[in-house]
Amino acid sequence: MNKKLLLSIAFTILISSLGFSQKIKLKKGKVLVDGKEILNYEKRGLGTELILYSLDSKDEIVNMFQENSGTHSYLDDDYKKMFFTKDEIWVESSRVSNRGWKYMIKLLLENNVLDNEGNINSKNLKKFAKKYDENITNRTVRF
Template sequence: MTIPRLLAFFILMISCNLYFSQDVTIKDDKVLLNGKQILKTEKISLAQYSFFSMKNDDEILLYKYMDNETPSYVSDDYFILNFLTEKVKVESKDLGKVSNFMNSRKGMEKIIRWLLKERVINQDGELNPDRLAIFKEKYDENLTSRTLR
Protein backbone atom coordinates (compact mmCIF):
# COMPACT_ATOMS: atom_id res chain seq x y z
CA MET A 1 0.00 0.00 0.00
CA THR A 2 1.19 3.46 -0.72
CA ILE A 3 1.46 6.05 2.01
CA PRO A 4 -1.57 8.13 0.85
CA ARG A 5 -3.79 5.04 0.74
CA LEU A 6 -2.57 3.95 4.14
CA LEU A 7 -3.21 7.41 5.55
CA ALA A 8 -6.71 7.51 4.02
CA PHE A 9 -7.49 4.08 5.48
CA PHE A 10 -6.24 5.17 8.91
CA ILE A 11 -8.37 8.34 8.85
CA LEU A 12 -11.41 6.33 7.77
CA MET A 13 -10.94 3.88 10.67
CA ILE A 14 -10.62 6.70 13.21
CA SER A 15 -13.68 8.53 11.88
CA CYS A 16 -15.78 5.34 12.00
CA ASN A 17 -14.66 4.69 15.56
CA LEU A 18 -15.55 8.24 16.61
CA TYR A 19 -18.90 8.06 14.80
CA PHE A 20 -19.97 4.86 16.53
CA SER A 21 -18.55 5.69 19.96
CA GLN A 22 -20.91 6.87 22.62
CA ASP A 23 -20.12 9.30 25.39
CA VAL A 24 -20.81 7.40 28.61
CA THR A 25 -19.99 9.11 31.89
CA ILE A 26 -20.81 8.40 35.51
CA LYS A 27 -21.26 11.51 37.60
CA ASP A 28 -23.08 12.05 40.89
CA ASP A 29 -24.52 8.50 40.91
CA LYS A 30 -25.96 9.00 37.41
CA VAL A 31 -25.05 7.14 34.23
CA LEU A 32 -25.16 9.64 31.38
CA LEU A 33 -25.25 8.68 27.71
CA ASN A 34 -24.43 11.68 25.52
CA GLY A 35 -25.55 13.93 28.41
CA LYS A 36 -28.89 12.14 29.03
CA GLN A 37 -29.35 10.10 32.21
CA ILE A 38 -30.17 6.46 31.42
CA LEU A 39 -29.40 4.71 34.74
CA LYS A 40 -28.74 5.40 38.39
CA THR A 41 -25.70 3.90 40.05
CA GLU A 42 -24.36 3.23 43.51
CA LYS A 43 -20.75 2.46 44.32
CA ILE A 44 -20.83 -0.14 47.07
CA SER A 45 -17.06 -0.64 47.20
CA LEU A 46 -14.08 -0.54 44.87
CA ALA A 47 -15.07 -4.03 43.72
CA GLN A 48 -18.87 -3.66 43.62
CA TYR A 49 -21.30 -1.40 41.75
CA SER A 50 -25.07 -1.46 41.38
CA PHE A 51 -27.06 -0.03 38.49
CA PHE A 52 -30.73 0.92 38.79
CA SER A 53 -33.52 1.48 36.27
CA MET A 54 -34.83 5.00 35.77
CA LYS A 55 -38.41 3.75 35.43
CA ASN A 56 -38.96 2.00 38.74
CA ASP A 57 -35.63 2.12 40.65
CA ASP A 58 -35.21 -1.66 40.33
CA GLU A 59 -31.65 -2.85 40.62
CA ILE A 60 -31.01 -4.29 37.16
CA LEU A 61 -27.26 -4.97 37.29
CA LEU A 62 -24.77 -5.79 40.02
CA TYR A 63 -21.07 -5.81 39.13
CA LYS A 64 -18.65 -7.70 41.39
CA TYR A 65 -14.91 -8.16 41.08
CA MET A 66 -13.76 -11.44 42.61
CA ASP A 67 -10.13 -11.98 43.60
CA ASN A 68 -10.75 -15.63 44.58
CA GLU A 69 -9.40 -14.89 48.05
CA THR A 70 -5.90 -14.56 46.60
CA PRO A 71 -5.24 -10.80 46.42
CA SER A 72 -1.59 -11.14 45.41
CA TYR A 73 -2.31 -13.67 42.63
CA VAL A 74 -4.32 -12.00 39.85
CA SER A 75 -4.38 -14.81 37.30
CA ASP A 76 -7.45 -16.35 38.95
CA ASP A 77 -9.42 -13.09 39.26
CA TYR A 78 -12.72 -12.64 37.45
CA PHE A 79 -15.79 -10.43 37.40
CA ILE A 80 -19.49 -11.13 37.67
CA LEU A 81 -22.25 -9.22 35.91
CA ASN A 82 -25.46 -10.20 37.66
CA PHE A 83 -28.53 -9.02 35.73
CA LEU A 84 -30.92 -9.26 38.67
CA THR A 85 -34.28 -8.57 37.01
CA GLU A 86 -33.59 -11.18 34.32
CA LYS A 87 -31.97 -13.67 36.73
CA VAL A 88 -28.89 -14.00 34.48
CA LYS A 89 -25.31 -14.14 35.72
CA VAL A 90 -22.25 -13.72 33.50
CA GLU A 91 -18.81 -14.63 34.90
CA SER A 92 -15.67 -13.88 32.93
CA LYS A 93 -11.91 -13.71 33.35
CA ASP A 94 -11.55 -11.23 30.48
CA LEU A 95 -10.65 -8.33 32.75
CA GLY A 96 -9.68 -6.20 29.76
CA LYS A 97 -13.40 -5.64 29.17
CA VAL A 98 -13.83 -3.92 32.54
CA SER A 99 -10.54 -2.88 34.08
CA ASN A 100 -9.17 0.62 33.90
CA PHE A 101 -6.08 0.81 36.12
CA MET A 102 -7.87 0.82 39.49
CA ASN A 103 -10.24 3.65 38.51
CA SER A 104 -13.53 1.92 39.22
CA ARG A 105 -15.70 4.72 37.78
CA LYS A 106 -13.89 4.54 34.42
CA GLY A 107 -14.17 0.75 34.52
CA MET A 108 -17.94 0.99 35.05
CA GLU A 109 -18.21 3.44 32.15
CA LYS A 110 -16.36 0.87 30.06
CA ILE A 111 -18.88 -1.82 31.07
CA ILE A 112 -21.85 0.37 30.10
CA ARG A 113 -20.24 1.12 26.70
CA TRP A 114 -19.70 -2.62 26.22
CA LEU A 115 -23.33 -3.42 27.11
CA LEU A 116 -24.54 -0.67 24.75
CA LYS A 117 -22.35 -1.98 21.95
CA GLU A 118 -23.68 -5.51 22.46
CA ARG A 119 -27.22 -3.99 22.64
CA VAL A 120 -27.87 -5.58 26.04
CA ILE A 121 -28.86 -2.11 27.25
CA ASN A 122 -30.63 0.25 24.86
CA GLN A 123 -30.33 4.04 24.58
CA ASP A 124 -32.95 4.43 27.35
CA GLY A 125 -31.13 2.15 29.80
CA GLU A 126 -33.56 -0.75 29.43
CA LEU A 127 -32.41 -4.36 29.25
CA ASN A 128 -33.05 -6.37 26.09
CA PRO A 129 -33.65 -10.00 27.22
CA ASP A 130 -32.94 -11.47 23.76
CA ARG A 131 -29.60 -9.69 23.45
CA LEU A 132 -28.80 -10.59 27.07
CA ALA A 133 -29.16 -14.28 26.22
CA ILE A 134 -26.75 -13.84 23.31
CA PHE A 135 -24.37 -11.87 25.54
CA LYS A 136 -24.40 -14.70 28.09
CA GLU A 137 -23.64 -17.27 25.40
CA LYS A 138 -20.75 -15.18 24.09
CA TYR A 139 -19.02 -14.19 27.32
CA ASP A 140 -20.09 -16.40 30.25
CA GLU A 141 -17.32 -18.75 31.39
CA ASN A 142 -19.34 -20.26 34.26
CA LEU A 143 -16.39 -20.03 36.64
CA THR A 144 -18.17 -20.62 39.94
CA SER A 145 -19.37 -24.08 38.99
CA ARG A 146 -15.84 -25.04 37.89
CA THR A 147 -14.15 -23.83 41.09
CA LEU A 148 -13.43 -26.19 43.94
CA ARG A 149 -13.71 -24.79 47.47
Protein backbone atom coordinates in the same frame (compact mmCIF):
# COMPACT_ATOMS: atom_id res chain seq x y z
CA MET B 1 1.22 6.32 -3.37
CA ASN B 2 0.83 3.31 -1.06
CA LYS B 3 1.68 5.39 2.01
CA LYS B 4 -0.98 7.98 1.12
CA LEU B 5 -3.60 5.30 0.56
CA LEU B 6 -2.71 3.52 3.79
CA LEU B 7 -2.77 6.78 5.74
CA SER B 8 -6.15 7.79 4.33
CA ILE B 9 -7.63 4.38 5.18
CA ALA B 10 -6.24 4.54 8.72
CA PHE B 11 -7.55 8.09 9.14
CA THR B 12 -11.00 7.08 7.87
CA ILE B 13 -11.16 4.15 10.29
CA LEU B 14 -10.09 6.37 13.18
CA ILE B 15 -12.66 9.05 12.40
CA SER B 16 -15.48 6.54 11.92
CA SER B 17 -14.71 4.76 15.18
CA LEU B 18 -14.67 8.05 17.07
CA GLY B 19 -17.89 9.18 15.41
CA PHE B 20 -19.89 6.12 16.45
CA SER B 21 -18.53 5.70 19.96
CA GLN B 22 -20.72 6.62 22.88
CA LYS B 23 -19.47 8.85 25.67
CA ILE B 24 -20.23 7.24 29.03
CA LYS B 25 -19.93 9.08 32.33
CA LEU B 26 -20.62 7.99 35.88
CA LYS B 27 -21.46 11.22 37.70
CA LYS B 28 -23.19 11.87 41.02
CA GLY B 29 -25.06 8.56 41.02
CA LYS B 30 -26.21 8.84 37.38
CA VAL B 31 -25.09 6.94 34.29
CA LEU B 32 -24.85 9.37 31.39
CA VAL B 33 -24.65 8.21 27.79
CA ASP B 34 -23.83 11.06 25.42
CA GLY B 35 -24.99 13.48 28.11
CA LYS B 36 -28.38 11.79 28.65
CA GLU B 37 -29.21 10.19 32.01
CA ILE B 38 -30.25 6.58 31.48
CA LEU B 39 -29.70 4.89 34.86
CA ASN B 40 -28.86 5.50 38.49
CA TYR B 41 -25.89 3.72 40.04
CA GLU B 42 -24.31 3.01 43.38
CA LYS B 43 -20.77 1.84 44.11
CA ARG B 44 -20.10 -0.41 47.09
CA GLY B 45 -17.23 -2.37 48.56
CA LEU B 46 -14.59 0.30 47.93
CA GLY B 47 -15.51 0.35 44.24
CA THR B 48 -15.50 -3.42 43.70
CA GLU B 49 -19.28 -3.54 43.20
CA LEU B 50 -21.50 -1.45 40.92
CA ILE B 51 -25.28 -1.62 41.03
CA LEU B 52 -27.37 -0.12 38.23
CA TYR B 53 -30.92 1.04 38.97
CA SER B 54 -33.70 2.31 36.72
CA LEU B 55 -34.14 6.08 36.68
CA ASP B 56 -37.79 6.17 37.70
CA SER B 57 -37.63 3.67 40.57
CA LYS B 58 -35.10 1.94 42.81
CA ASP B 59 -35.48 -1.32 40.83
CA GLU B 60 -32.11 -3.01 40.55
CA ILE B 61 -31.28 -3.87 36.95
CA VAL B 62 -27.70 -5.16 37.04
CA ASN B 63 -25.32 -5.92 39.87
CA MET B 64 -21.64 -6.13 38.86
CA PHE B 65 -18.79 -7.38 41.04
CA GLN B 66 -15.02 -7.51 40.72
CA GLU B 67 -14.01 -10.92 42.12
CA ASN B 68 -10.45 -11.65 43.23
CA SER B 69 -11.01 -15.36 44.00
CA GLY B 70 -9.65 -14.87 47.49
CA THR B 71 -6.18 -14.05 46.23
CA HIS B 72 -5.68 -10.33 46.77
CA SER B 73 -2.17 -10.04 45.37
CA TYR B 74 -2.49 -12.59 42.54
CA LEU B 75 -4.38 -10.91 39.68
CA ASP B 76 -4.43 -13.65 37.02
CA ASP B 77 -7.49 -15.34 38.52
CA ASP B 78 -9.62 -12.17 38.84
CA TYR B 79 -12.92 -11.90 36.98
CA LYS B 80 -16.06 -9.81 36.74
CA LYS B 81 -19.43 -11.17 37.79
CA MET B 82 -22.71 -9.67 36.56
CA PHE B 83 -26.19 -10.51 37.79
CA PHE B 84 -29.16 -9.34 35.71
CA THR B 85 -31.97 -9.18 38.24
CA LYS B 86 -35.11 -9.37 36.09
CA ASP B 87 -33.89 -12.28 33.97
CA GLU B 88 -31.96 -13.95 36.83
CA ILE B 89 -28.93 -14.48 34.60
CA TRP B 90 -25.33 -14.60 35.88
CA VAL B 91 -22.37 -13.79 33.65
CA GLU B 92 -18.83 -14.44 34.89
CA SER B 93 -15.96 -13.41 32.66
CA SER B 94 -12.21 -13.13 33.08
CA ARG B 95 -11.93 -11.49 29.64
CA VAL B 96 -13.10 -8.16 31.10
CA SER B 97 -11.54 -8.45 34.57
CA ASN B 98 -9.10 -5.57 34.15
CA ARG B 99 -11.66 -3.20 32.66
CA GLY B 100 -13.49 -0.42 34.48
CA TRP B 101 -17.20 0.05 35.06
CA LYS B 102 -17.58 2.48 32.16
CA TYR B 103 -16.23 -0.19 29.83
CA MET B 104 -18.71 -2.71 31.21
CA ILE B 105 -21.63 -0.37 30.55
CA LYS B 106 -20.27 0.35 27.06
CA LEU B 107 -20.02 -3.40 26.43
CA LEU B 108 -23.68 -3.82 27.40
CA LEU B 109 -24.65 -0.97 25.07
CA GLU B 110 -22.55 -2.29 22.16
CA ASN B 111 -24.13 -5.73 22.48
CA ASN B 112 -27.60 -4.15 22.63
CA VAL B 113 -28.23 -5.66 26.06
CA LEU B 114 -28.83 -2.18 27.39
CA ASP B 115 -30.56 0.47 25.26
CA ASN B 116 -30.27 4.25 25.44
CA GLU B 117 -33.36 4.37 27.66
CA GLY B 118 -31.84 2.08 30.29
CA ASN B 119 -33.90 -1.01 29.41
CA ILE B 120 -32.55 -4.56 29.23
CA ASN B 121 -33.26 -6.57 26.07
CA SER B 122 -33.71 -10.17 27.30
CA LYS B 123 -33.04 -11.75 23.91
CA ASN B 124 -29.74 -9.90 23.50
CA LEU B 125 -28.87 -10.61 27.15
CA LYS B 126 -29.07 -14.35 26.47
CA LYS B 127 -26.73 -13.92 23.48
CA PHE B 128 -24.38 -11.82 25.60
CA ALA B 129 -24.36 -14.49 28.32
CA LYS B 130 -23.49 -17.21 25.80
CA LYS B 131 -20.73 -15.02 24.40
CA TYR B 132 -19.09 -13.91 27.67
CA ASP B 133 -20.06 -16.32 30.46
CA GLU B 134 -17.22 -18.64 31.49
CA ASN B 135 -19.06 -20.31 34.41
CA ILE B 136 -16.06 -19.64 36.64
CA THR B 137 -17.69 -20.28 40.02
CA ASN B 138 -18.96 -23.76 39.12
CA ARG B 139 -15.68 -24.91 37.59
CA THR B 140 -13.40 -23.58 40.34
CA VAL B 141 -12.10 -25.90 43.04
CA ARG B 142 -11.58 -24.22 46.41
CA PHE B 143 -9.68 -25.68 49.35
